[in-house]
Structure formats: C-alpha cells, structure tokens
Amino acid sequence: MSPTAPAPDEIHRERLHQLAAFLRESEQILADFDAWREEHSDLDGWPLDDDEHSRHAVKRDADTWRSFNRVRSFAKDLLATAEVQVQQLNPAHLQSRWPWQLGVLDDALKQLATLQQQWFKARDALPPTARLGSFAYDDALAERNEEAWSYLDDWSTHGKALLEIQAAAQNHPLRPPALTSATTHVRPAAPAAAPSSAARR
Known part of the structure; x- marks a missing residue:
C-alpha cells in the first residue's frame, strides 16, 4: 500500500517552516558579519583590512544564498498563497x-x-578548465551572490510577513484558504513612504 500524499495545507506548513529556518539563519549570518565588521573597523567604520573584509562579505553573500535555496523553489507559491489569504x-x-x-x-x-x-549564462561561457575552486568560476559566482544579496536581504527583512499572514488566516478565517488555487500575481502599490531594509545592509 503506497503512503498517503501530504495534503496541500501540510505542504504549505512545511514550506513555511523552511521559510522560518531561512529567516533565522539569514539573521544569524548577518549578525555574525556585522559583529566581525565592528570588531575589525576603525572608529569611522572603515575596515582595517580591505581584503579580509571582502572575504567575509563574500562568505556572507554565499551563505545567505545557500540558505535561501531551501525556499527559492517554492517562494512564488508562498507569495501567491499569502495574496489569496490577504484577500x-x-x-x-x-x-x-x-x-x-x-x-x-x-x-x-x-x-x-x-x-x-x-x-x-556566465558559467556556461567559462572555459572548460574553469570549475568550482578556480578563480574564474569562483569570481563569477561571487559576483552573482554579491548582486543578489540585497534581494536576499529583502526576503530576510520582509519574509516574516508571510508567517504573519498565515497566522492571521488561521486565527480569523473567512473562507477556506484555497491553497491549491493561489495563482494571482502580486501587484500591490507601494506607499508614499515605504520602509527600507537599508539599515540591515
């Protein structure tokens, strides 16, 4: 007898658990980086060793990307479900x-x-000798991670809203959440004075 497939709400809860894990990890990754930077900067906030600062920033970016990978494949579904719940x-x-x-x-x-x-595309354009661990490969990968970090930080900063929306939907349901039919794209209008996560970067 084959095992029973998990229900959609069970899948959604597990995905939210994965999101919560990312939120904890990304917060710790940033806290560790900020603590190191504060200890290794002068009174004006400039790093004492630029190369060492760069290596720590590269590690922060890579660790945050790696942590978000637990969420990235279903992040769009989480957003679509949250929009339905808000409605x-x-x-x-x-x-x-x-x-x-x-x-x-x-x-x-x-x-x-x-x-x-x-x-x-950049990876495929590298010479055949460029593999993980080679300068060309690692440099291209670090560039992606660096450019991605501010967007990953947006998820670290605002991802908790998905957990809050889920809690509100559970505590104050109007209709069944319709988890499997959430297909509407998110198109909210930004307020005149939107909060910023720049302080975290």
Whole structure:
C-alpha cells in the first residue's frame, strides 16, 4: 500500500517552516558579519583590512544564498498563497504594510531569478578548465551572490510577513484558504513612504 500524499495545507506548513529556518539563519549570518565588521573597523567604520573584509562579505553573500535555496523553489507559491489569504481576511485583521511587503518580496524574487539566469549564462561561457575552486568560476559566482544579496536581504527583512499572514488566516478565517488555487500575481502599490531594509545592509 503506497503512503498517503501530504495534503496541500501540510505542504504549505512545511514550506513555511523552511521559510522560518531561512529567516533565522539569514539573521544569524548577518549578525555574525556585522559583529566581525565592528570588531575589525576603525572608529569611522572603515575596515582595517580591505581584503579580509571582502572575504567575509563574500562568505556572507554565499551563505545567505545557500540558505535561501531551501525556499527559492517554492517562494512564488508562498507569495501567491499569502495574496489569496490577504484577500480573504477581514480588513480589521490586516496589517497595512502587508501588501507593500508582498510587493517587495515579489520584486526581489524576480530579480533573483534574473541573476540566476545570468549566472547560468556566465558559467556556461567559462572555459572548460574553469570549475568550482578556480578563480574564474569562483569570481563569477561571487559576483552573482554579491548582486543578489540585497534581494536576499529583502526576503530576510520582509519574509516574516508571510508567517504573519498565515497566522492571521488561521486565527480569523473567512473562507477556506484555497491553497491549491493561489495563482494571482502580486501587484500591490507601494506607499508614499515605504520602509527600507537599508539599515540591515
């Protein structure tokens, strides 16, 4: 007898657990980097050793990308489900920042997909001798990670909104969440004064 396939809501909960794990990991990765930078900078905030600072930044970028990979394959589904849940919730149970945050996450995900495609093209254009561990390969990979980090940081900063929306939908349901039919794209309008995650970068 074959095992029973997990229900859509079970799959969604597991994906949210993976998102929560990324949020914890990315926060720790950034905290570790900031702590090192503070210890190895002068009174004006300039690094004491530029090369060492660069190596730590490269590691921060790579570790954050690697952590987000646990979420990237289904991140679009998480966003679509959250949008449906927001539409179903009573306005009294909504946070006004949620639509804007969903828009930030959606845009960041699109930018990450573009960077990934660019990385594939750059990797395929490398000479056959360029493999992981070679300067050419590692330099191209580090460039992708560096360009991706601000978008990964958007997910680290605003990804908690998906967990908040899920909690609100569970506590104040109006209709069944329709997890399997969430196909609408996120198109929220940004407020006049949108919050920024620049302080985290």
